Amino acid sequence: MTATTEPRNQIVVETCGLKKTYFGKIETPVLHGIDIEISAGEFVAIIGQSGSGKSTLLNILGALDVPTEGSVLIDGVNISTLSEDQLAALRNRVIGFVFQFHYLLDELSCLENVLTPLIIHKGEVTKDEEERVIALLERVGLGQQLHKRPDTMSGGQNQRCAIIRALANQPKIVLADEPTGNLDSRSGDEVFKIMREMNRENGVAFIMVTHDDRLAQEADRILMIEDGWVHEVDKNEHRMKLLNSLKDW
């Protein structure tokens, strides 16, 4: 099954026949052959029921896991050919992650957390890089929270901080696994708005797993995973479904 649109730009994520099976006590096939292409600057929502394989796909696209079969090209590089350290470097420089929980380091301040990917890469941060990151934090309303620890900030502020951390190394792709799932609707909307703005302003491709059909409707494309297979959802149909469900409600 292929779900692609006309490439507007350079393709940053490309999978071909991607299969994933977990070999535990029993063999559990999760992804059955996924072919997707995502271009730079696209905002793609991945929807699907719990256990359908959304997170597995996101982990593979984020080079945190490897496929059992098929190929995954991230920024043109086949991740199966990379060593563990090369995969780490790819995650550091090409990919950014936003999780349902912010997973900021409690020991570090908001600014230090955001600078962590840069420090992991080079051990130090230039003045320009620090200024750029501070500007991003100010842009998302965290100018007053730079030196605060995560445990003194609200859930929404922490998640915004996590988004800027994902963007700190100027990646080509940001993978977001239910980034608003743990927030109230107001904070969730704010976080989504910021992600969308960052996507438009910086030309970073966003791939967001979500259960929220309303947010998915705001994406450029919607991919649905069902029983390990992926297909593209027509946004108009999705809108109609959404309106109907709102009417029923």
Added chain:
Amino acid sequence: MKVLSLVPPKWRFETTLALRHLITGGGQTLLTIGAVAAGVIVIIFLTALIFGIRLKLTNMLTESIPHVTVRVRETEPVPLSELQDLGSAMSSSRIEKQAPQLKFIDDWQHVVDVIRTIPNVRVVLPAIQGQGFASKGANPIGVTITGADPEEQDQVSPVTKDLIAGKYIGLASDEVVIDYELAKDLAVSVGDRIRVNSSAGNSESMTVAGIYSRGQGRGGAYVTLRTAQSLFGMGNSVNVVLVKVNDLFGSDKVADQIQNLVPYEARSWSREYPSFVSSLIVQSASAYLISAFSLIASSFAIASVLIVSVLRKSKQIGILKSIGATRSQILRVFTLEGIGIAVAGSVCGAAIGTLIVYLISLPVQSTARPGHAPDQLFPVAILPVYIFGAMISAIFATLVASWFPAQQAAKMNPVDVMR
């Protein structure tokens, strides 16, 4: 953190995070540092006490005795039947040892010169040692008479140091220095005259020039070499050559070398007192064993605290890996944390341990030898080598203990821990 600018950029992330873990760890960090410090304190305390006692006992025993004594070999009686094939001829089965006799070392100047060439030898003293009686009026009391040059004798079996009255250096030929117990038995003091009879039958009247107390033994009398030669009728000879060495526990080797070089018997102090040496070995071995066990015990405590710390930080490890931290970076973070704990714990332990040892070195015994300051109640020795040894072993044990948790952290799969 200005200090961090000294760290190479490649290690700055790991160092920053390890330091932050330790600082924000609060009570847990203090607990782990405490476990390392406790191990170091136990080692310092134990080694200071055991090696202090060992040093004290060894000094007490060896300061007043020569480390190697060279004398003419006592010939052992051998049954005639073993020397000749006498067939069934009658032969006495009763073997009787010859009575002790004064045997001269006539070529002692040569012997002294030869022994002085042996490494580790500090002092070589030709002397005369023999038995006799001291008397004042009636009741002669047995004495061991030692005749030697007072200045050299002071380096072998110090007399001046233990003097409680009078003098030893500058002893005249008709003067004698006797021990406190003998002076008490004879009821004499410095300046009184006593009669000294040697086992050779000669007798001289002498002035008590000094009285000493060593707190051990009784019936010692020191005279000049000349006087002893005349008392024992030895002409220009001596009957012993006394040797003091630098390294006490190398005296066996010196004795063997002397026996190879001169035709006399050389006996080291450690062969004279084998049970004492063996008890010293047992003491040291026990100290090392207890130190090793305390290190192992604190290593387990450290390892378990660090394992819990790694488990608590598993989500953090997952996120660090997802944002590009490599396995070796994670390994370094937790190893550096271990090093931080090891260094802080061993420095604190060394400081507290040294302070405790210093404090227990202060109390003194309620009784003292006559004329001497009272001895320490706990004869502890603050030995830098054992303090540094304890610190280095604790650092090593902590690193071993932190290796497993650090490996565990490095191996964590972010997908598993962030599910």
